[in-house]
Amino acid sequence: MRLTSDTTTLRRMRADDLMAFQAYRRDPAIARFQNWEHMDDTRAAHFLHHSATVEPLLRPGHWTQIAVADTETDALIGDIGLRIAKDEAEGETGITLAAAHHGRGHAQRAMHLAIGLMFRTTRIARIRAWADIRNTKSVTMLHRVGFAFLGHEVTDGIKEAAFELRRDDHEPYAGCAHN
Secondary structure, three states, X not given: OEEEOOOEEEEOOOHHHHHHHHHHHOOXXXXXXXXXXXXXXXXXXXXXXXXXXXXXXXXXXXXXXXXXXXXXXXXXXXXXXXXXXXXXXXXXXXXXXXXXXXXXXXXXXXXXXHHHHHHHHOOOOEEEEEEEOOOHHHHHHHHXXXXXXXXXXXXXXXXXXXXXXXXXXXXXXXXXXXX
């Protein structure tokens, strides 16, 4: 699985992604908007291995983490989580990028690529996404990608903006290649 745009690639995670993965996942400025726990290197290596080898890639009822990489260097710059509901009616997504790669359009391009993958390979009718309301850049990115704002929800004491993108409202992203 490899999906590419001019600057951003989605690919399977790899063992050599460990250092970059741990660096951004341990960054307090990044972690404050996420609900995952820090992993030691052994657990993170297992997580990367599982993400690299799980088949099928999009299994109903399970999350899948996919690497977001720089197209030119193939270096890991973040990851995107995808989940298909058990009943395959809807999907869910969330993205994390290393701080050094914010503001360059990588999140938007990665999200377009992931949305296309989910709609092409599953029968889901919609994709849901949430963003901590303090993370205004993520909220803006979800709007730009085409997600409709549904309202605010409180999860674990954190106010989040809820979004959805319906299959019928999805405009395929022309700036990608499928390998």
